[in-house]
Amino acid sequence: MRFLHPGGSTVHLAYCTNVHPAEDLDGIHAQLQGFSARVRSLLGVARLGLGLWLPVGAARALVADHHELVRLRAALDSHGLEVVTLNGFPYQGFQQEVVKHRVYVPDWSAPERLRHTLDLAAILAFLLPDDVTEGSISTLPLAWRTAGAPTGQLGRLVRGLREVAERTGKTIRIAFEPEPGCVIENTAQAAALLPRDDLLGVCLDACHLAVGFEGLDFGDLPIVKLQASCALETPPGAQGALAAYDEARFLHQTRCDSGYADDLDEALARLPYGERWRTHFHMPLHAAPPPPLTTTAGYLRELMAAVLAAPSTRHVEVETYTWTVLDEPDVIGGIAAELDWMRHELAALGLKEL
Structure with a gap:
């Protein structure tokens, strides 16, 4: 989906396909037909943007x-x-039964990460x-914090x-995605650690920043990409309601x-319990969890207004990858509802759907 910014530039809206389990090219083609095309149909648009996730096996097959x-x-x-954008953060196996810290492997100290990117x-x-x-590619924030700061391959x-x-006439920019617990946990660390180059910048994941x-x-940090996502927010004293979200697949950093x-589980x-918590659990943009829990949708709105004022980036990606652990029976309908929510939010900011 494309939107015309009041300043005249085109802003691209996509949804990230890392929600779909596919490790090879046959799986990628099946998800395009079985999920993405149906989301497009539900939205009633002629063209739908994807933040395509290509695990390492599929990527190597395409290059070969x-x-x-x-x-x-x-x-x-x-x-x-x-x-127009790829999600290059997970290397493989993102919808396996247990992911947790594996999502950061290989990190930016490994030659495999450079080759894959x-x-x-x-x-x-x-x-x-x-x-x-x-185009843009989001990637992990260098490494989990215990790995040090592997920046040697960035040159x-x-x-x-x-x-x-030079070979294609197309510019591809890499967006390092700050995340709690990682070497680059916030944008200040990104500014300190990343080389200043027009091909490098950050991916602002609204869930991560809210947490x-x-x-x-x-x-003046270059914002290459914005990921529209919501964290889980718990008011003081309501932490007992979080037990339903303590699951085994993904890491849920809590602040x-x-x-x-x-x-x-550690949190x-x-x-x-007497303080407000925010938890790295990507929640649907358009729907609140059962009370007393809420989401950081308000922060997402503020972030979009700030980032798209210029705009600082032209690539916006909805990244709710937790539909399976939320036991949502209608993933296609849920993704379409999120994108419909986003189109209304972008319209409220003065962008016109093309």
Whole structure:
């Protein structure tokens, strides 16, 4: 979905396909037809944007066989789908029964992470619509905090991205995504650790920033991508209601005024119940959980208003990947409802759907 910003630029809205379990190209094609095309139909739009997730096996198959790349581009076109951004954070197995800290492996100290990201850049340059010259790829915030600050490969990353641009005429930018508990937990750390280059910047995940109680002043930090997401918020004394969200698949970092925990079970065991908590559990944008729990939808609105005022980025991706652990029977309807919520929020900010 595309929107015209009052300033004249085009803002792209997509939903992230890491919600769908697919590890190979056959699985990717099946999700395009079985999920994404049906979401587009429900929304009644001629063209739907995807924040495509390509696990390492699928990405390598596309790089190795140009015919498969052509086939994927043709499938996107035939289903009325387009791709201007990729989610390069999870490497593989994102919908396995247990993910937790595995999502940060390999981190940016590993050659495999560099190779995968440059593979994704070459793939995206080919998949970009003919009238789009810039794509984005979100990636992990270097590493989980115990790994140190692996920045040694970022120079090679930039050189590889410039080679892609010279070869294809398409600019691909990499967006490092701050997340609680990681080397880059907030935007201040991103500004301190990332080299200043026009091909590198940040992906602002609204859920992550809300959990970290981050403000809305990002200085001159390049914002490559915005992920529209909501965290779970718990008022003081209501923490007992969180037990239903303590699940085994994903990591649910939790923060409050006086402390933090790296997962929800740890938070329930030791954080003070007399404070407001925010938990890294991506909640549907359009629907509140059962009270007394709420979400950080208000923070998301404030973030979108701040980031899209200029706009600072032209790529917006809805990333609620928790539908399966929420036991939602109608994932397609839920994704469509989130995108419909987003189209109304963007309209309220003065953007016009194209």
